[in-house]
Amino acid sequence: MEKKENYNLLVAKKTEKIVTAIYLISQFLSERENIKYDLRKEANLLLKNINSIAFIDDKNFEDSSKNIFVIYKSALDSVSLIISYLFVAKDSNLISRMNVDILIDGLRMLENILIKKQFSFGEINLMIQEESALREVMFDAREGLKTLNSS
Secondary structure (H helix, E strand, O other), X not given: OHHHHHHHHHHHHHHHHHHHHHXXXXXXXXXXXXXXXXXXXXXXXXXXXXXHHHOOOHHHHHHHHHHHHHHHHHHHHHHHHHHHHHHHHHHOOOOOHHHHHXXXXXXXXXXXXXXXXXXXXXXXXXXXXXXXXXXXXXXXXXXXXXXXXXX
């Protein structure tokens, strides 16, 4: 079960980076833009759900497996809504295309992982390629924004 915990923690850490990037990008939005707060609220909900999945231990797994499906569904709903908000912000020229595209790449990778795991509550069979792709797409938010801002 160690592999499951490590993988779930990896996903949680990468989700933290996505949420951090959302906060960094949204700080440039006007205080009057509701989308700023909608993005942050949904990002916080996503982080909460991913962390609750990551820290389910083996003792509580059987008892909580009924709720895991609901948590995955909520996390997927958050990802979908965040992507929609980002498209609106990009199309309204509130956030740069490049920043939105980077975030959406990371969110799509997370979405694919959540879809795969939603129906498999047992032992996680992690493929090397999947973990490698996750590490490549999910970026360090601060470094990513520094690069984008220096362009």
